Amino acid sequence: MIASVQKAPRLTQDVANRIVSEIYAIEGSATPLPSERDQNFLISRKLDLPTSDAPHAQQFVLKIANSEEPLEFLELQNQMMQFLGARQTDLEFPRIVPARTGDNIARITDEDDRGHFVRLLTWIEGVCFAEVQPHGRKLLASLGRALAQMDAALVEFTHPAARRDFYWDLRSAAEAQELVGLLPDHRRPLVEPFFADWEKIEWSQLRFSVIHNDANDYNILVRGTEQSGHRVTAILDYGDVVHTATVCNLAVALAYVMLDKPNPISAAAQVVAAYHETYPLTESEIEVLYTLAVTRLCCSVCYAAKQTGDVPDNEYLNISNAPAWALLEKLSAVPVEWPTRMFRYACGLPTVREADSRSARTSKELISARGQHLGPSLSLSYRQPIHIISGAKQSLYAVDGRRYLDCVNNVAHVGHSHPHVVRAASEQMAILNTNTRYLHEKIIEYSQRLTTLLPEPLSVVYLVNSGSEANELALRLARAHTGEEDVIVVASAYHGNTSAMIDLSPYKFDGPGGHGCPSWVHTVPMPDVYRGEYRDADAGSRYAHHVADAAQVAAKGRGIASFFCESALSCGGQVILPRGYLKAAFAAVRAAGGVCVADEVQTGFGRAGERFWMFETQEAVPDIVTLGKPIGNGHPIGAVITTREIADSFDNGMEYFNTFGGNPVSCAVALAVLDVIRDEELQQNAQEVGQYLLDGLRQLQQEHPLIGDVRGLGLFLGIEFVRDRETLEPADAPAAEIVERMKERGVLLSTDGPFHNVIKIKPPLVFSERDADFLLSNLKDVLED
Numbered sequence: 160m161i162a163s164v165q166k167a168p169r170l171t172q173d174v175a176n177r178i179v180s181e182i183y184a185i186e187g188s189a190t191p192l193p194s195e196r197d198q199n200f201l202i203s204r205k206l207d208l209p210t211s212d213a214p215h216a217q218q219f220v221l222k223i224a225n226s227e228e229p230l231e232f233l234e235l236q237n238q239m240m241q242f243l244g245a246r247q248t249d250l251e252f253p254r255i256v257p258a259r260t261g262d263n264i265a266r267i268t269d270e271d272d273r274g275h276f277v278r279l280l281t282w283i284e285g286v287c288f289a290e291v292q293p294h295g296r297k298l299l300a301s302l303g304r305a306l307a308q309m310d311a312a313l314v315e316f317t318h319p320a321a322r323r324d325f326y327w328d329l330r331s332a333a334e335a336q337e338l339v340g341l342l343p344d345h346r347r348p349l350v351e352p353f354f355a356d357w358e359k360i361e362w363s364q365l366r367f368s369v370i371h372n373d374a375n376d377y378n379i380l381v382r383g384t385e386q387s388g389h390r391v392t393a394i395l396d397y398g399d400v401v402h403t404a405t406v407c408n409l410a411v412a413l414a415y416v417m418l419d420k421p422n423p424i425s426a427a428a429q430v431v432a433a434y435h436e437t438y439p440l441t442e443s444e445i446e447v448l449y450t451l452a453v454t455r456l457c458c459s460v461c462y463a464a465k466q467t468g469d470v471p472d473n474e475y476l477n478i479s480n481a482p483a484w485a486l487l488e489k490l491s492a493v494p495v496e497w498p499t500r501m502f503r504y505a506c507g508l509p510t511v512r513e514a515d516s517r518s519a520r521t522s523k524e525l526i527s528a529r530g531q532h533l534g535p536s537l538s539l540s541y542r543q544p545i546h547i548i549s550g551a552k553q554s555l556y557a558v559d560g561r562r563y564l565d566c567v568n569n570v571a572h573v574g575h576s577h578p579h580v581v582r583a584a585s586e587q588m589a590i591l592n593t594n595t596r597y598l599h600e601k602i603i604e605y606s607q608r609l610t611t612l613l614p615e616p617l618s619v620v621y622l623v624n625s626g627s628e629a630n631e632l633a634l635r636l637a638r639a640h641t642g643e644e645d646v647i648v649v650a651s652a653y654h655g656n657t658s659a660m661i662d663l664s665p666y667k668f669d670g671p672g673g674h675g676c677p678s679w680v681h682t683v684p685m686p687d688v689y690r691g692e693y694r695d696a697d698a699g700s701r702y703a704h705h706v707a708d709a710a711q712v713a714a715k716g717r718g719i720a721s722f723f724c725e726s727a728l729s730c731g732g733q734v735i736l737p738r739g740y741l742k743a744a745f746a747a748v749r750a751a752g753g754v755c756v757a758d759e760v761q762t763g764f765g766r767a768g769e770r771f772w773m774f775e776t777q778e779a780v781p782d783i784v785t786l787g788k789p790i791g792n793g794h795p796i797g798a799v800i801t802t803r804e805i806a807d808s809f810d811n812g813m814e815y816f817n818t819f820g821g822n823p824v825s826c827a828v829a830l831a832v833l834d835v836i837r838d839e840e841l842q843q844n845a846q847e848v849g850q851y852l853l854d855g856l857r858q859l860q861q862e863h864p865l866i867g868d869v870r871g872l873g874l875f876l877g878i879e880f881v882r883d884r885e886t887l888e889p890a891d892a893p894a895a896e897i898v899e900r901m902k903e904r905g906v907l908l909s910t911d912g913p914f915h916n917v918i919k920i921k922p923p924l925v926f927s928e929r930d931a932d933f934l935l936s937n938l939k940d941v942l943e944d
């Protein structure tokens with residue numbers, strides 16, 4: 160039965176002041192607060208008359224219960240607040256101020272002779288979640304954590320009064336469903352399908368506990384600033400507490416989180432992710448979470464339809480009505496499977512449940528078939544290769560069901576199989592995929608968005624299919640613009656797998672099977688301040704001198720077309736360029752008539768943390784930027800961005816045609832990647848988690864002499880292993896062994912660098928502090944083993 164709103168107390172402020180004075184010996188002034196069934200006043204203390212329990216409190220909430228509210232239910236609320244207040248959580252809970260008589264619950268009689276129970280609670284400072292904007296990554300994560308901590312704590316809390324029939328319990332949504340007839344005709348179809356989904360919930364599959372059940376956006380208190388980051392500090396109002404399916408607590412919160420959001424499911428998914436990380440949801444809970452969240456909205460509009468009819472002036476009931484309808488309308492257009500996919504993804508579970516976990520062949524058979532049918536120069540990672548069948552976020556799942564934490568795949572930039580990217584690809588694939596000889600909105604939209612992320616004068620875009628192809632085109636652009644052939648590259652650099660790029664990659668031409676340095680290529684030393692020639696504060700300009708020297712080949716009758724440089728050296732061993740290097744090197748190259756290419760194939764799109772592009776951390780602007788790997792989150796796409804001047808030089812009459820480059824599907828994918836980076840604030844995440852991980856690794860370095868150097872920016876990190884910190888003798892075999900041992904523990908890493916002694920860390924940008932902790936603790940164990 161819907162509680163009678165008519166029986167909500169209607170006391171005046173004067174009466175409230177009198178109650179506080181007579182019952183609690185506090186002289187205060189009362190201001191009404193909104194409430195549905197009860198009546199609440201904010202009490203600001205006038206005179207400093209200390210109370211025994213809260214001697215310093217200046218503000219309180221006077222809660223006058225509905226006359227139908229049983230005493231034992233108020234006792235439940237008090238006990239629950241006291242129980243939670245005694246637990247370790249990030250939250251504050253109101254304290255109960257006893258009456259002069261010592262009772263935690265007092266009783267008054269109103270002018271209609273109705274009895275009401277009365278409580279006084281301490282006031283908690285903060286701003287309502289509803290009034291904080293924007294609801295950024297940190298706030299949403301903090302809400303998820305707060306709810307999870309609360310639910311985890313309440314597993315041990317019981318009270319007989321919580322086992323009640325309550326119309327706001329989502330198990331009782333049938334009571335709201337019966338009111339659908341009160342809704343306007345055009346609104347009914349918005350809620351009916353959601354109620355139909357609710358009917359299919361198998362409640363016996365869910366965990367049960369006492370829950371708060373009303374984390375709406377006016378009950379959640381927030382502190383902090385946009386700069387420092389908002390965080391949830393309290394979840395108030397225990398009037399809806401009930402023993403029910405635990406997941407309903409999160410579902411209720413999600414209903415309100417989704418209100419007024421441009422992308423409600425993404426916002427909800429961020430709360431779900433943090434909740435799951437703190438207090439894991441079961442698969443059955445994830446499966447019903449969205450239905451329950453929307454059911455809450457449906458209940459709200461149905462009860463409001465009834466109660467606004469009954470009590471037209473109940474302001475509280477109207478508060479969330481218009482946004483709730485707007486949201487229901489928006490959600491009605493969302494494909495049915497989409498939210499659960501997003502929530503599964505948020506929890507790091509494969510979004511498609513029926514992933515092929517029953518491979519037809521064993522790993523051994525696959526290895527042998529590879530040997531027969533694939534080129535033998537392809538390699539496999541690990542002594543015992545792993546057979547991965549699905550991925551979600553930073554998790555990869557092997558055929559045996561084992562989960563691996565991916566710390567090295569910088570291609571799955573926004574997370575393995577991110578549903579937003581998958582959806583963009585499949586939707587566009589179903590509509591059209593052609594080439595750039597037709598007009599299409601998406602290639603223009605993408606090019607415009609990409610160039611707004613780049614500094615002037617980088618304004619002209621070519622879309623290609625890989626990092627190698629991007630660098631190939633960059634080489635052609637540079638040669639067309641300068642009319643010269645020669646290129647300067649950095650030792651150990653890798654720029655791609657095509658003939659010309661192998662020629663430009665010392666990593667390959669100086670390695671096994673390599674043909675040595677071609678005559679048109681000039682190699683300069685790696686600007687490595689750990690093991691290189693220069694290690695001082697001037698290292699940047701000193702290494703840049705080598706570039707200037709190489710550029711002087713012009714004097715010997717060979718002009719310089721270009722200087723190719725990775726904005727941080729990946730194959731070279733995760734080397735961060737010393738300050739001032741690129742700026743000075745670019746100046747020298749330009750002075751010699753060459754153009755500067757920043758190879759951002761590994762490093763772009765926010766990985767650097769503090770800046771969107773790694774080259775920006777060098778305060779240098781290239782003439783050509785090449786992009787690959789993360790740009791399509793695994794979909795094959797690459798890009799070259801250059802200046803109008805260089806593009807015009809390339810436009811010499813020969814058509815540039817690329818069958819797949821810039822096709823609508825690739826552009827849809829690349830746009831989706833940019834959306835996710837922005838919406839999930841992944842650049843900021845890279846910065847914060849990267850710094851956290853770097854600090855943790857530096858701590859490990861102090862304890863383990865095998866770790867010679869730890870370096871990195873954002874989520875682009877390297878750990879260099881040495882046998883001797885003086886001689887820097889590379890510890891390649893130990894590094895390889897550590898990678899193997901980490902894999903056994905479910906952590907994927909790899910080694911690189913000229914001596915194969917650097918462990919690379921460049922995970923998907925969704926990597927969390929918890930992942931960093933997992934990586935650090937396992938690395939510590941392996942090092943100490």
Ligand SMILES: Cc1ncc(COP(=O)(O)O)c(C=O)c1O
Pocket residue numbers: 625626627628630653654655656725729730758760761787788
């Ligand atoms: C810095 C850099 N440039 C270019 C490439 C080539 O990219 P792709 O393999 O997509 O052709 C790579 C690949 O590892 C790379 O690391």
